Amino acid sequence: xxxxxxxxLPAVRVRQGSQxxxxxxxxxxxxxxFAAVSxxxxxDQQLAGYQRPEVxxxxxxxxxxxxxxxxxxxxxxxxxxxxxxxxxxxxxxxNGVDYSTIGRLLIPVDDSLPDDEKxxxxxxxxxxxxxxxxxxxxxxxxxxxxFIAKDEAEQRSxxxxxxxxxxxxKGLIHELLPSTSVKLPTTYARRRLxxxxxxxxxxxxxxxRGPFTGCISTPTMAxxxxxxxxxxxxxxxxxxxxxxxxxRHADDGTGDIPSILLHLNHFWGAVQRxxxxxxxxxxxxxxxxxxxxxxxxxYVMDSLTEGVPAADLSDLAIEETLRNLRDxxxxxxxxxxxxxxxxxxxxxxxxxxxxxxxxxSHLLNLVRHASPVR
Amino acid sequence: MKFYFPDxxxxxxxxxxxxxxxxxxxxxxxxxxxxxxxxxxxPPYHGILVSKAIVDGGVSGAGKYSSSQRARFYRMGVRRFFxxxxxxxxxxxxxxxxxxGEEVPPVTVDGTLDFYDECGFDAxxxxxxxxxxYDANATLTQADxxxxxxxxxxxxxxxxxxxxxxxxxxxxxxxxxxxxxxxTSYADSVKRLQEMGYTRIALGGMVPLKTRDVLQCLYxxxxxxxxxxxxxxxxxxxxxxxxxxxxxxxxxxxxxSPFRQAFMDERKNYHTAxxxxxxxxxxxxxxxxxxxxxxxxxxxxxRDAIEAERxxxxxxxxxxxxxxxxKTALDALxxxxxxxxxxxSYLDAxxxxxxxxxxxxxxxxxxRTHGIEMVIFRGTERNKRRGFHxxxxxxxxxSKLATPEALEQYV
Ligand SMILES: [Zn+2]
Numbered sequence: 001x002x003x004x005x006x007x008x009l010p011a012v013r014v015r016q017g018s019q020x021x022x023x024x025x026x027x028x029x030x031x032x033x034f035a036a037v038s039x040x041x042x043x044d045q046q047l048a049g050y051q052r053p054e055v056x057x058x059x060x061x062x063x064x065x066x067x068x069x070x071x072x073x074x075x076x077x078x079x080x081x082x083x084x085x086x087x088x089x090x091x092x093x094x095n096g097v098d099y100s101t102i103g104r105l106l107i108p109v110d111d112s113l114p115d116d117e118k119x120x121x122x123x124x125x126x127x128x129x130x131x132x133x134x135x136x137x138x139x140x141x142x143x144x145x146x147f148i149a150k151d152e153a154e155q156r157s158x159x160x161x162x163x164x165x166x167x168x169x170k171g172l173i174h175e176l177l178p179s180t181s182v183k184l185p186t187t188y189a190r191r192r193l194x195x196x197x198x199x200x201x202x203x204x205x206x207x208x209r210g211p212f213t214g215c216i217s218t219p220t221m222a223x224x225x226x227x228x229x230x231x232x233x234x235x236x237x238x239x240x241x242x243x244x245x246x247x248r249h250a251d252d253g254t255g256d257i258p259s260i261l262l263h264l265n266h267f268w269g270a271v272q273r274x275x276x277x278x279x280x281x282x283x284x285x286x287x288x289x290x291x292x293x294x295x296x297x298x299y300v301m302d303s304l305t306e307g308v309p310a311a312d313l314s315d316l317a318i319e320e321t322l323r324n325l326r327d328x329x330x331x332x333x334x335x336x337x338x339x340x341x342x343x344x345x346x347x348x349x350x351x352x353x354x355x356x357x358x359x360x361s362h363l364l365n366l367v368r369h370a371s372p373v374r
Numbered sequence: 375m376k377f378y379f380p381d382x383x384x385x386x387x388x389x390x391x392x393x394x395x396x397x398x399x400x401x402x403x404x405x406x407x408x409x410x411x412x413x414x415x416x417p418p419y420h421g422i423l424v425s426k427a428i429v430d431g432g433v434s435g436a437g438k439y440s441s442s443q444r445a446r447f448y449r450m451g452v453r454r455f456f457x458x459x460x461x462x463x464x465x466x467x468x469x470x471x472x473x474x475g476e477e478v479p480p481v482t483v484d485g486t487l488d489f490y491d492e493c494g495f496d497a498x499x500x501x502x503x504x505x506x507x508y509d510a511n512a513t514l515t516q517a518d519x520x521x522x523x524x525x526x527x528x529x530x531x532x533x534x535x536x537x538x539x540x541x542x543x544x545x546x547x548x549x550x551x552x553x554x555x556x557x558t559s560y561a562d563s564v565k566r567l568q569e570m571g572y573t574r575i576a577l578g579g580m581v582p583l584k585t586r587d588v589l590q591c592l593y594x595x596x597x598x599x600x601x602x603x604x605x606x607x608x609x610x611x612x613x614x615x616x617x618x619x620x621x622x623x624x625x626x627x628x629x630x631s632p633f634r635q636a637f638m639d640e641r642k643n644y645h646t647a648x649x650x651x652x653x654x655x656x657x658x659x660x661x662x663x664x665x666x667x668x669x670x671x672x673x674x675x676x677r678d679a680i681e682a683e684r685x686x687x688x689x690x691x692x693x694x695x696x697x698x699x700x701k702t703a704l705d706a707l708x709x710x711x712x713x714x715x716x717x718x719s720y721l722d723a724x725x726x727x728x729x730x731x732x733x734x735x736x737x738x739x740x741x742r743t744h745g746i747e748m749v750i751f752r753g754t755e756r757n758k759r760r761g762f763h764x765x766x767x768x769x770x771x772x773s774k775l776a777t778p779e780a781l782e783q784y785v
Contacts, residue, residue: 056660060396189399240405241443241446245405248402250389252400253399302449306446
């Protein structure tokens with residue numbers, strides 16, 4: 001133990017039942033000196049360690065965020081200590097808060113120790129701590145929470161518990177996305193524009209009302225009856241593969257939102273006027289407001305309006321085209337005649353890729369024959 | 375000679391971040407990405423070849439296109455989908471390799487013509503059935519019965535194709551597909567296609583043939599070829615024989631091989647006018663399956679691998695042509711090969727590549743922009759850019775070929 005020095009870190013000891021946890025701050029660059037990251041691997045048939053290998057893409061994303069100005073990491077890194085780590089109180093418990101004690105955490109640091117003999121393990125925050133280690137920054141103090149574990153089994157169960165928290169519901173995330181500003185993970189960054197468009201359709205832009213206003217059901221718009229996911233999919237599809245792509249800026253992924261709204265409101269306004277009843281009913285009573293109907297008509301929109309700027313849409317007589325296929329549509333009752341041997345009851349259309357494709361090609365076929373000559 | 379590039383959805387992302395090896399989070403495939411004709415000053419091909427099987431999917435599975443891309447391809451047509459300038463030609467075919475195992479082609483003449491018409495191709499190849507085999511001595515009647523049957527099917531379908539093109543008043547230029555197993559059978563196919571009215575004929579199934587055999591066939595065809603008939607060689611680029619090909623009536627070819635060599639060939643990855651160099655392998659610790667497994671099993675330390683990977687990239691990027699920087703780079707590469715437990719060492723080839731530093735003198739826009747990244751064998755963005763560069767090299771070779779007229783005086 002010749003090389004051992006001690007980190008003495010100000011900490012708060014919090015009693016939870018019969019155990020203690022320790023909240024403290026520590027420079028993330030120093031963490032690897034005393035804490036190891038174990039990974040799942042087999043050692044003589046025995047499962048050893050309890051973590052996944054680092055996910056480089058994830059680490060890179062965090063790392064690049066850390067290198068920006070004003071980066072913060074409010075989540076605490078969770079560390080399991082063994083009994084070489086000690087806590088020294090410097091203060092007697094205050095009246096009324098006998099569960100918290102201020103003191104010092106004493107962590108032995110010996111750079112010559114191999115990983116598996118270090119006194120601490122990172123239970124949660126492996127990727128964040130790797131990102132701090134790799135980032136081109138001098139230091140990055142983080143909040144940490146530690147506990148002293150009896151053995152590896154206890155560390156492992158903590159790991160599962162900590163990592164098993166339920167993620168936020170998708171719908172809520174989509175509602176939060178438009179008002180975020182930091183660099184987001186890829187999947188969310190891609191969703192930001194479609195989610196912003198959906199919110200504006202639903203809550204009305206600048207006080208104006210459109211066919212979707214108040215109709216889309218989201219965590220904060222409980223009265224809506226069209227599923228947010230159906231509309232989101234339709235918008236995404238069109239933005240990336242269809243008519244709305246013309247308003248998207250490829251260099252930074254943003255878009256000309258007013259034109260996008262104009263375009264969508266023009267087409268879906270026509271849909272609403274041609275099928276007023278089917279548009280006003282929930283998916284159980286109308287396949288138009290169902291995932292299959294929204295998506296299939298989204299493709300019809302792409303097909304009719306691709307490359308046409310929003311200002312010129314009125315030249316296309318979309319409402320007239322849709323009116324011509326009204327007799328063939330079975331949104332609320334009757335049957336769809338996809339082919340002579342393929343007749344489907346109205347409520348027998350499901351939100352599956354197959355049914356969406358079937359409905360889409362049927363509608364596109366009808367549209368091709370129903371479009372007024374331009 | 376015109377060179378066609380067969381489409382296989384090969385694009386590069388202009389916003390890719392080489393330093394961090396990341397795509398822009400908002401990138402949309404194909405639409406934000408760019409084809410070779412969009413990123414190089416001069417398109418490295420005269421035309422593109424698009425197979426129906428790649429767009430639609432076929433018997434052996436899904437195509438290269440997602441269903442929404444496919445829908446957009448039909449909606450926009452080939453020219454707008456590929457964002458082609460006017461002078462790049464378009465040629466459609468069935469992708470006969472896709473159903474090579476079937477008894478009869480599972481596609482119809484009308485279905486194929488629908489594809490060409492709806493998507494607005496300049497020209498389209500009649501439906502064919504590939505013959506896998508070559509025997510110069512077999513005769514028209516004394517040959518493998520399967521070969522005989524496939525050739526007859528191909529000719530019947532070509533007849534029907536020509537008929538339907540004129541009945542439908544299609545604007546697509548019909549290209550007759552010729553199959554065969556010998557000089558005689560190929561020549562006979564060409565003769566019969568000419569009788570059907572074809573003036574442009576694509577020779578299929580020649581990819582596995584030796585250049586000598588291809589030439590034999592072309593000589594034999596030349597005996598019966600009417601002067602107006604133009605030949606296309608499907609899937610072939612034999613630069614050495616190109617001038618002779620041209621003399622024998624070949625006016626166009628297509629091939630992916632210079633492109634694919636960039637990342638499929640063992641060593642001939644980066645082409646120059648007179649030779650090919652090995653690209654320098656710096657696999658991504660994250661992306662490499664073997665390495666990932668070794669790390670998971672605890673055989674390789676992830677830290678060491680990542681450190682070696684970074685060190686190698688750093689050394690390559692600071693390579694300035696000096697012997698010192700070359701040594702640093704080779705040392706780092708040797709270390710990475712060790713950590714990686716590579717079964718094979720490429721260090722000798724890397725030394726050649728670094729000594730010649732061919733990217734420094736390449737005038738193509740990609741080499742000028744990306745420098746040494748062009749010779750790093752790593753991930754699809756670098757590898758495809760190198761493929762695009764190879765296409766440029768080929769295009770230059772082809773454009774330097776003497777024209778058939780100029781050659782005639784030597785014949
Ligand atoms: Zn180049």
